[in-house]
Amino acid sequence: MKSLAISSAFLLGLMATTADAASPYAGQSRAAAVCAQCHGIKTPSADAPFPSLAGRDVAYLKLALSQYRDKTRKSEIMNAIAGSLTDADISNVAAYYAGLH
Numbered sequence: 001m002k003s004l005a006i007s008s009a010f011l012l013g014l015m016a017t018t019a020d021a022a023s024p025y026a027g028q029s030r031a032a033a034v035c036a037q038c039h040g041i042k043t044p045s046a047d048a049p050f051p052s053l054a055g056r057d058v059a060y061l062k063l064a065l066s067q068y069r070d071k072t073r074k075s076e077i078m079n080a081i082a083g084s085l086t087d088a089d090i091s092n093v094a095a096y097y098a099g100l101h
């Protein structure tokens with residue numbers, strides 16, 4: 001009984017945070033599944049043409065992803081990838097990468 005109460009409090013807390021704030025945890029799973037294939041988690045291999053995202057400014061990352069999504073910034077690869085991101089996805093992956101050092 002006690003553990004049930006604790007886990008529902010935990011779930012409510014999670015729901016509250018995902019509703020109005022970026023979740024680096026959600027961002028991390030998407031980054032690991034999608035972005036890391038090209039961008040790596042911290043740094044790409046030295047000869048890769050992909051920019052490193054770790055520790056970059058969160059506002060910059062969000063802006064870049066929104067621009068790729070609405071195609072005001074052109075990149076065949078990133079336009080295709082960002083096209084399927086929601087606003088929450090963008091906030092989450094930006095928060096995740098910005099938080100890496």
Ligand code: HEC
Binds near residue numbers: 035036039074077
């Ligand atoms: C198939 C490879 C690939 C994948 C997967 C990929 N990217 Fe990219 N990304 C690129 C390339 C190539 C560029 C450089 C494009 C350009 O010239 O603007 C780029 C550029 C970016 C930039 C701009 C960086 C800068 O310095 O301005 C951001 C931000 C970014 N990607 C985020 C992401 C995120 C977040 C994901 C996962 C949702 C992701 N990318 C997945 C290849 C990829």
